[in-house]
């Protein structure tokens with residue numbers, strides 16, 4: 001079919017090219033785009049934070065002794081780079097936040113990694129729409145009893161819910177956004193996040209999967225200082241955004 005179409009369209013300069021997959025064995029692959037970087041600038045604070053966190057992530061492992069080896073994702077905790085767990089732990093250590101918000105609890109790998117980087121005075125609030133114990137999880141009732149980890153079942157892309165947690169979001173120095181990537185949630189959430197006021201301290205958004213085709217336009221639309229550190233995070237795309245001046249998105 002492609003050959004026939006090409007026979008017909010070649011005279012007018014159109015050719016359908018067979019998409020190339022990765023021929024060597026990759027656990028997970030998807031097609032994405034390379035694009036030029038106009039208007040995509042980091043600032044010194046982001047560069048400095050990223051360098052420190054990357055260096056730390058290479059040195060410090062995730063302690064998996066309390067985790068669940070039966071969970072299917074267990075072996076990815078210390079796959080670094082390629083997975084983002086050691087980077088999450090390192091970012092938490094470097095930023096020393098009092099409050100961290102995670103969106104997307106799932107099996108608790110992100111929660112566990114962030115927790116290991118935090119001081120004893122800090123807390124994580126992890127959001128999902130599915131309760132943590134519905135998954136083959138790395139979390140346990142004990143970690144929730146410590147009161148430093150709380151799960152909230154709420155969809156923060158819905159304005160009414162966002163408003164309910166707005167002051168919490170406003171005080172979080174680190175927001176890790178790792179939700180459904182369904183082409184709707186992240187755009188709606190970022191548009192609501194724009195309503196948070198600027199802050200004097202360093203406030204960071206880590207956005208996962210920014211190389212998924214349905215995340216590229218959203219990532220490109222961010223006008224606040226930002227940095228793509230995919231080679232030092234999750235292979236599917238890891239982006240850092242400095243939210244200190246408020247989140248700015250391009251109007252289109």
Ligand SMILES: C[S@@+](CC[C@H](N)C(=O)[O-])C[C@H]1O[C@@H](n2cnc3c(N)ncnc32)[C@H](O)[C@@H]1O
Pocket residue numbers: 102103104105106107108109110111127128129130154155156157178179180185
């Ligand atoms: C990619 S997983 C999160 C992985 C986890 N953060 C980690 O680091 O391993 C995505 C999670 O987002 C949750 N989710 C889906 N829709 C959501 C929504 N509207 N709000 C919050 N979480 C949502 C899913 O239930 C799933 O647990």
